[in-house]
Amino acid sequence: MTIKIAVIQFPGSNCDLDTIHVLNNVIGVEANLIWHNHFKESNYDGCILPGGFSFGDYWRAGIIAAYSPALEEARKMLKDGRPIIGICNGFQILTEAEFLPGALLKNDSLKFICKWVNIKVENNSTACTNKMNLGDVLSIPIAHAEGRYYTDNLKELEENNQIVFRYSTESGEIIKEANPNGSIDNIAGVCNLEQNCLGLMPHPERASESIISPKKTTDGTLVFESIVEFIKRGFS
């Protein structure tokens, strides 16, 4: 089967081409870069909202992109169970569009943080984590100023198994020192109730080739391989 994935490009997106490169050349599936006004969901098995600063992140990160026609198209994919992933700014857009619960606030330090961190897999049954083991620790970079995850429904998220990744130490300890931005409960990624939509602040597309990884790891590929597996299984 031919798998086609859309990477949505907004004015101010970045790592969109990196994501295309990883999907095309590392994972080996067809991925198209689509301008946000031109995206038609019926052509695709899944879509990715990349990182960056959509519409300059004016007023609040992700808010303007959340009203783009692309999100209306993506909402149809959300409803029929196709995979959607928001990376960094894409995560911010998905929370603002209410695909995902919670919000991303300014980092506690008020600084833009760009570094490699560790995240622990807390849910491996989602469309984007099915190739991982529960408790796996992934080495992956973050690059954001507004990545402090906040929710006033933490208990509900836990009960519904919607917390997908937590910032951790290399050995998987969930402690304050491993939390780069002050996110509540060290949360680095969450999914929707149906588990076909994931948002995460770290950048898997920057962690998919050993040549650009300080530890020579390729943990980011697991996110993309999971999406492909989910599609091959008929979106389940």
Next chain:
Amino acid sequence: MDRQEYIVELITENKKKASDPTGATIKKDLFAKKGYDMITNVRSGQYLRIYIKAANEAEAKEIVEKMCNELRIFNPVTQDLTILKVSKPD
């Protein structure tokens, strides 16, 4: 109906239970360090001045409130919105 221009001023700010590192930093690293230790709290926000044509002040406020709710000018998960003032331009 004769529609006039009004100005609606509003702020959005983090809810009290969500921390506000911008306000906290201004208090701790600027005010307190420069001797203004009588400052007990600082909360930051974002301000908008919206010019709108409406029948009267009440309608101007109502439209802006509806628009802000519809288009998430404030994030209801983390923020509160306050209309500060409705006035006529000078």
